[in-house]
Amino acid sequence: MSGIAAAVQHRREKNQGIGTNSQAVKYLNQDYEALRQRCFESGRLFQDESFPALPSSLGFNELGPNSYKVRGVSWQRPTELTSDPEFIISGASRTDICQGALGDCWLLAAIASLTLNEEVLARVVPHGQSFRDGEYAGIFHFQFWQFGEWVDVVIDDRLPAKDGELLFVHSAEGREFWSALLEKAYAKLNGSYEALSGGSTTEGFEDFTGGIAEVHELSRPSPHLFHIIQKAQSRGSLMGCSIDITSSADSEAVTRQKLVKGHAYSVTGTAQVEYRGNMEKLIRIRNPWGQVEWTGAWSDDHRSEDGEFWMSFSDFLQHYSRLEICNLTPDALSDDSVTKWALSKFDGSWRRGSTAGGCRNFPNTFWTNPQFVIRLDEEDDDPDDGEAGCSFVVGLIQKNRRRLRKTGEDMHTVGFAIYEYCGQRNVHLNRNFFLRHASAARSETFINLREVCSRFCLPPGEYLILPSTFEPNKNGDFCVRVFSEKQCEGPIHQRTAPELLLQKDGSGKLGLVEFKVLWTKIEKFLNIYREKDVDNSGTMSSTEMRTAVEEAGFSLNNALHQVLVARYSESDLTIDFDNFVGCLVRLETMFNTFNTLDKDNSGNIELNLLEV
Incomplete structure (x- = not known):
């Protein structure tokens, strides 16, 4: 299917609701339910040929086929790694996510944040998946937001392992596999596991929610930041904060007031209270560990820690380095009381x-x-x-x-x-x-x-x-x-093609009248060409071509201009006079034909096979 035809088809599907979270696009045209049913009927576990259990799925450089890091790696199903695997045990939690031999901590931090919001998590990890008899067929699926639409990614459950242990993401206790399978689906979407190395937590936030993530550097905060946080809270936005590290030794180092450096916290609330005759701005923060809490002003001062604490907004700005806000799309939350973007x-x-x-x-x-x-x-x-x-x-x-x-x-x-x-x-x-x-x-x-x-x-x-x-x-x-x-x-x-300004007196036939018309146009085109060839090189650049085409009476949109440059320019992006004239004559002929077929001036035509 051509690019234009594919774009038209895509618009039609979007108008039908395809690409929403409830009707996600089937990635690589793989239908989870149909493939799962086929496995049950054949009695065989699913094997995904589109993301095979081969070195190419691991990576291309540091995890490439010749890398020492992948020596001894085998692909094993959870049923081969443990006798009683589970997809999710007692709900998803942060402890289900432990990093392996891949630099994708940015992704894991985003996955950990997902576990704090069950409604958002369910959009990424569909219900009804398990290893139980009668339900397990070696096939799983996950949904991700990709540049404006949701896609449903199907995988088999063969995971890279070494010496009987998972090579990448794994759960703390070893029997839970939802996080490892989610990582594999995301690796498939991006081409390989190695493609996930290095990134920003906001990237994961967006692909798991469809939201838009903004970053606020707290060393130079907006004067309206507290109000921005309050509005974000009223819209159900996901918010996180962190303290920068200055060296690898600082990673997860605990400060004197029991804040953890290089660690992702969640922002869970705000308040304004009267204190000593003044209004004090407070912010509530949660450590996903469930322990290690702030001991400074406004802390709860309880012996039993639950990981959540209050601190003044001024202390927050002083001790934390960065605030990330993921603003969710209007369809992400079902609560009608939440104000939506x-x-x-x-x-x-x-x-x-x-x-x-x-x-x-x-x-x-x-x-x-x-x-x-x-x-x-x-x-x-x-x-x-x-x-x-x-x-x-x-x-x-x-x-x-x-x-x-x-x-x-x-x-x-x-x-x-x-x-x-x-x-x-x-x-x-x-x-x-x-x-x-x-x-x-x-x-x-x-x-x-x-x-x-x-x-x-x-x-x-x-x-x-x-x-x-x-x-x-x-x-x-x-x-x-x-x-x-x-x-x-x-x-x-x-402006689209049917709106382009065209003369209507050139038929393309070489009768005397038509020849005079054509010759007049060529002279006009030559004058335009000479005027736009400002460096007298005898050729025109693709940028000069655009202004020349407009002067000839064609106000093209970007898509058409891209096609013309690809068709009529040389490898160095120059256009000679012959190609320039050929381009303009072809344009006029095509749009004269279009206008002839557009009898009711609607801007749309229908063609049968012979007319095409």
């Missing part, structure tokens, strides 16, 4: 030579990046939050970059800018706009993480979001999400 989502791509313009340091190409427009209509309801305007969070996520690690690629350095905009809505803004206007807001930095996320508060109005890589000509796919307190309008699509 409004969500808008945009998908796009950067393509070398056409839509990968780099950051604003490259003014000649910056404008060619994808552009998305949102409209913020209503200010926030809360008059006491200290911010006048519309609050919203923007997250830019790079798609599928972990899967590319085995080819030597990794995360791009990415960021975004936001411009106040008022004008014709379906027009891709050109170079002149960005030379004359400063951004209204932008991501705090360009960074090589999967997601760049920032919180903003701007007056009502229309805004253009422009995501980019730091350097131009970097290929990649991405999605932009906007979480707003009020529903914002978006996406605004760029």
Whole structure:
């Protein structure tokens, strides 16, 4: 199926609810129930050929086939490792998760946080899975959020082991396997176990919830941070905090006031109480260990520790380094009393030579990046939050970059800018706009993480979001999400093919009249070509091609421009005059044909097989 046909099919499925958590997309078209039933009928345990029990599933470098780290590794089912395996024993808990020989502690911290919210956990770990007779067939499944849709990932239960023990994640007591199987499903989704090495807890938060995670550095907190935490709590957001370590020796070191460095805590509540004539801001924190509690001011001072304690907000800012808030999507919580975010989502791509313009340091190409427009209509309801305007969070996520690690690629350095905009809505803004206007807001930095996320508060109005890589000509796919307190309008699509301006007097036949028309157009194209060939090289760059095509009367969207560059440019992204003319003539012919078939000017046509 072509890219365009696949996109149309994907939109239809999305309109039917496919991709929601309740109707997750079947990853690699594997149907869990059908495969499980087939195993029961055949009397054989499931073997997943799409993620085989082979070295290739372990990794490509440090865990590659020739690495000493994988010597002696065998793939064994839980029934071969213990006589009485269990999927989950007495509910999922943090003690079910112990790290193995893989640097994915970021993932395990996110899994541990999942266990604190049963409703969110059930979206990732579907019920009804076990090792009991009559239910066990060697097949399990888990659900993950991936760039705007939920996918259902099927695995067999053959796990990498060495000397009779699991090589990677395992439970503390050895009989519980849900966490090891969850890790395997996530490894399959990302191509291998090694692809999971190194990452951010927020990445796991998002893939397990579909939420958008923002990070607050407590060394330079927002003046409204306490209010932000209160609002996050009212929306059911997941919140965690931690203390940075300065060396490996600091990891899980306990301070004099019994706080643990390099350890993930959960933020579970806030309060404001009157104390000595002043209002004191308090924050409630939980240590997932269930013990080792803060002994400073406002601590409970009980001998029996339960891991949860209060501390003043000022002490919190002084002792902790970082706060992470995972804002959940509107469908994540069933509690109607919880205030929910409004969500808008945009998908796009950067393509070398056409839509990968780099950051604003490259003014000649910056404008060619994808552009998305949102409209913020209503200010926030809360008059006491200290911010006048519309609050919203923007997250830019790079798609599928972990899967590319085995080819030597990794995360791009990415960021975004936001411009106040008022004008014709379906027009891709050109170079002149960005030379004359400063951004209204932008991501705090360009960074090589999967997601760049920032919180903003701007007056009502229309805004253009422009995501980019730091350097131009970097290929990649991405999605932009906007979480707003009020529903914002978006996406605004760029002008589509049926809206393009075309002359209608060229038939393509070489009669005398038609030849004169064609010759007139070629002369026009030649003048445009010479004007845009500013360096007199005899060729045009792909960026110059875009402005030349627009001057010829075609206002193309990004998808069409990507196709033209791929079809008509050379390997060095230059276009000669012959290809330029061929491109324009082909465009006009195609859209004249479209307009002829679009008899009712609806912007849509239906073709039979012969017409195609």
